[in-house]
Amino acid sequence: MKFIAIAMVFVMTFGGLMVAAGFEAGSHLIVSAILPALPAEMMIIFGVACCAFVISNPLDVVKQTMSYFKCLKQPSAHDKQSYVDLLSLLFTIFKMARTKGWLSLEQHIEQPHESELFGQFRRVKNNHHALTFLCDYLRIISLGNDSPHEIEALMDEEIETITHHEEHPGHAMQTMADGLPALGIVAAVLGIIKTMASIDQPPAILGKMIGSALVGTFLGVWLSYGFAAPFAGAMLSRAHTEIMYYRCIKAGIIAFLNGAAPQVAVEFSRKLLPHDVQPSFLELEEKLNELPAIGG
Numbered sequence: 001m002k003f004i005a006i007a008m009v010f011v012m013t014f015g016g017l018m019v020a021a022g023f024e025a026g027s028h029l030i031v032s033a034i035l036p037a038l039p040a041e042m043m044i045i046f047g048v049a050c051c052a053f054v055i056s057n058p059l060d061v062v063k064q065t066m067s068y069f070k071c072l073k074q075p076s077a078h079d080k081q082s083y084v085d086l087l088s089l090l091f092t093i094f095k096m097a098r099t100k101g102w103l104s105l106e107q108h109i110e111q112p113h114e115s116e117l118f119g120q121f122r123r124v125k126n127n128h129h130a131l132t133f134l135c136d137y138l139r140i141i142s143l144g145n146d147s148p149h150e151i152e153a154l155m156d157e158e159i160e161t162i163t164h165h166e167e168h169p170g171h172a173m174q175t176m177a178d179g180l181p182a183l184g185i186v187a188a189v190l191g192i193i194k195t196m197a198s199i200d201q202p203p204a205i206l207g208k209m210i211g212s213a214l215v216g217t218f219l220g221v222w223l224s225y226g227f228a229a230p231f232a233g234a235m236l237s238r239a240h241t242e243i244m245y246y247r248c249i250k251a252g253i254i255a256f257l258n259g260a261a262p263q264v265a266v267e268f269s270r271k272l273l274p275h276d277v278q279p280s281f282l283e284l285e286e287k288l289n290e291l292p293a294i295g296g
Contacts, residue, residue, distance in 0.1 A: 002072045002234065009226045037191075037212035041219050044187040045180060049228075053176050057168075065169035069231070071238040078245055080277045084287055085123040086245070087266045087279070090252040091288050092117065093138065094262035102142040109135040109142070120292065127245070133158070134249055141257070148257035155250045163243050170236035177228035184220015188213050241277075248272055263288065 018026030054062055096104055096117075108115040112135050118125045125131060137151060145151070191213020195206060248269045255268035263285075270284055279287075
């Protein structure tokens with residue numbers, strides 16, 4: 001859907017030009033004025049913007065931003081089935097802790113990637129950072145600190161740190177978007193300087209040179225509001241769906257520490273989820289009833 005929208009940005013922009021100027025005149029403008037100026041203007045505007053992006057951000061943020069372009073294909077970091085697996089895992093953990101004690105989880109949380117328990121829920125097991133987050137708090141609880149208020153405060157601090165980390169690519173892209181119109185003006189000014197150096201040329205040539213210079217202003221604004229800013233919004237939206245996964249884990253653990261039964265605790269997590277990825281009560285109950293027996 002997003003790729004169709006990207007294509008429509010081109011269609012609506014240049015289609016609108018043809019409607020306004022007429023098909024023949026619009027086509028002539030694109031071929032004679034915009035396309036010839038495009039390589040130089042793109043080099044100045046987009047090239048400088050990319051260099052500024054690298055200068056202003058650490059290398060890990062640059063790499064993370066590149067990876068976040070997957071938001072165009074997968075707007076949400078987790079689908080409904082991912083949350084069904086997570087809620088099922090939380091239920092299994094809570095049930096084991098209730099019946100056998102927290103120490104029964106030690107062998108699983110120390111080596112989660114080799115654990116038979118986590119192996120039943122591969123979507124969670126393959127999410128390295130979330131799995132580490134979960135196991136770290138299960139380890140703290142198993143060591144004797146099961147105060148819900150202390151655990152919740154610590155979780156809130158860590159989720160805030162994760163939020164800052166996950167939102168950084170979107171904010172960095174938005175900063176780039178904010179700078180593109182100004183860089184478009186820089187390209188236009190350079191074009192005007194070039195034009196003024198050729199002031200002895202006939203009006204027809206000067207007009208063409210001024211038109212080419214103004215392509216820079218057009219590109220700066222167009223790239224900013226047509227591409228960079230929407231990309232930044234899509235990245236932030238995906239980041240929020242990533243953070244929701246951690247909030248789901250937190251809600252279940254805190255509810256269980258406050259004395260809720262395993263199925264009630266996972267219901268606290270389920271109700272936190274957005275409707276597009278939230279399994280229904282009956283869907284989740286059916287999945288929980290199909291879970292295999294708990295291993296030791």
